[in-house]
Amino acid sequence: MSEEEQAYEPKIVAFLCKWCSSAGSDLAGVSRIQYPANATPITVPCSGSISPLYILSAFNKGADGVLLSGCHIGDCHYIEGNYLARRKIYLIKELLEMVGVEPDRFRMSWVSAAEGAKYAQVVKDFVADLKPLGPQNKLKADRT
Amino acid sequence: MIDVQSIRDAARDLLAKGEVRAVIGYQRGSRGMLAEPVTITDPEQADELVWDATCFHNLALYLVEDRKALAHAQRTPNLPIAIVAKGCDARAIVVLMQEHYFKREDVYIIGVSCEGGGVLVEYKLARLLNGAQALSAVIDGAELVVTTLAGEVRLPASEVMADRCLECREPFPKEHNVVFGEDQTSRQLVAPFTALARFEALSEADRWAYWCRQFERCIRCFACRSVCPMCYCDECVVDSITFPVAPETTAEEKANRIRWIERSAVRSENITYHMTRAMHLAGRCIDCGECERVCPVNIPLRLLNNKMEREAREHFGYEPGASIGGPSLVASFRDDDPGQFIR
Structure with missing residues (x-):
């Protein structure tokens, strides 16, 4: 690995459901679990509230990877929000791949409020997968 | 006849x-x-x-x-x-x-x-x-x-x-x-989706190169949106000039509106526009192909919409325009929707 690659730290935008993953990330913090600081968390009311435009816009604003995390199937605070998210996110994932964006740049996970360790692992894996890809320039806005 | x-x-x-x-x-x-x-x-x-x-x-x-x-x-x-x-x-x-x-x-x-x-x-x-x-x-x-x-x-x-x-x-x-x-x-x-299947056989790099060539040409005339019977919103989320302005709208309000993407016809904004449009048409596009026909720079827009249509059909068993009373694609779900991609 070259020095340049080692210095590269991917920027991750993480949309976290306020009822589970957001608390899960908090648990990872208060449990003093060490994990990369690349993810910028954005708390959303529910994974089902995610508009595809949030994801596209994050890439457009320069995110190297986008993570979306919600409650496990059956655990949604709004009963069915994560079922709706699963469908919608499946479609946007397929569309991103079709256009030629690397599939590893976009990830979804189920993390409950008790799974601080899992959240840390998800971010760790994501960062490890993003590093070899390098900066994301495909959808990033060219504002020169 | x-x-x-x-x-x-x-x-x-x-x-x-x-x-x-x-x-x-x-x-x-x-x-x-x-x-x-x-x-x-x-x-x-x-x-x-x-x-x-x-x-x-x-x-x-x-x-x-x-x-x-x-x-x-x-x-x-x-x-x-x-x-x-x-x-x-x-x-x-x-x-x-x-x-x-x-x-x-x-x-x-x-x-x-x-x-x-x-x-x-x-x-x-x-x-x-x-x-x-x-x-x-x-x-x-x-x-x-x-x-x-x-x-x-x-x-x-x-x-x-x-x-x-x-x-x-x-x-x-x-x-x-x-x-x-x-x-x-x-x-x-x-066979349905023939053009799509041909396109999908390309490698990821080739697909990206292909779309770059297509979307660099887009002049954002919004003809595809204008001709589409499904694009009926008065206010288009990707087009800031369609946001309503009333006499009481203040300059501050106008300046602070979320602009998800810019109107400038550059590649990154064009791609985001067309992907957003494809998502908004998922489960609604009935493949009349009008967007592709009216495109002044011949962007094969049907590929994007076909992709969504085929995914909906194969993975969710959804056929757009099949019934008046049925639920829409993104407002319904089934227990066995694909979820293997989720960690």
Whole structure:
């Protein structure tokens, strides 16, 4: 690995459901679990509230990877929000791949409020997968 | 083959008996053989209606326009509006009704089956005619009958038809009040999603290079959005100039509105615009292919919409425009929806 690659730290935008993953990330913090600081968390009311435009816009604003995390199937605070998210996110994932964006740049996970360790692992894996890809320039806005 | 006189008679009857307030159909345009959309309100005008292989337009768009005009004028007419609808147009009307854009009784659908044919593509025809000027083009069975100054030419219809018509799975308007032509739903000219499958065989790098070439050309004229019957929002999330401005809107409010993407016609914004549009049309696009036809820079937009359509069909068992009462694609779910990609 070259020095340049080692210095590269991917920027991750993480949309976290306020009822589970957001608390899960908090648990990872208060449990003093060490994990990369690349993810910028954005708390959303529910994974089902995610508009595809949030994801596209994050890439457009320069995110190297986008993570979306919600409650496990059956655990949604709004009963069915994560079922709706699963469908919608499946479609946007397929569309991103079709256009030629690397599939590893976009990830979804189920993390409950008790799974601080899992959240840390998800971010760790994501960062490890993003590093070899390098900066994301495909959808990033060219504002020169 | 449908006798155009039967469509004219139906339209004349409806108007004369006062059953509808207008008929949306096709008439001979000012551009040679090409048909153009027309709204007639007088029974006398019914003889101007035409039906041939140049009736490209998805007339469902004009139902939307009509609805918007009525809302603007604050009128609620008690008569329905009639519309000449091909298979794809009828599916678009079903989607609009599914979304409660208007009610079933507000529309009188004069269905026309494309039977074994469809609509032609001008450049394909021009290539085959070798420069000769076509005066009319009608599909007769598996052949396209073109009248030119030099006389009649018969061409194989499959060579001049639009890709969307070749791949069409439902050339018969299922939802109709009256219908002309035979139901040839089982016809199979080219397997559905052929163009998409060909494209998907490319590698990731090639796919990206392909879309770069396409989207660098986009001039963001929004013709694809304008022609789409499903793009009926007054306020378009990716187009900041459509945001409503009232006298009391302050400069601060205007400046602070979220602009998800910019209007500038650069690659990154163009891609985001078209992907957003594809997502907004997922489960709603009925593959009339109008966006692709009107694109002034020939971006193959059908690929994006076809992709969403095929995923919805294969993984969610969803067929857009199949039923008025059914749930929409993204507002419903099944327990066995794919979820293996989630960690």
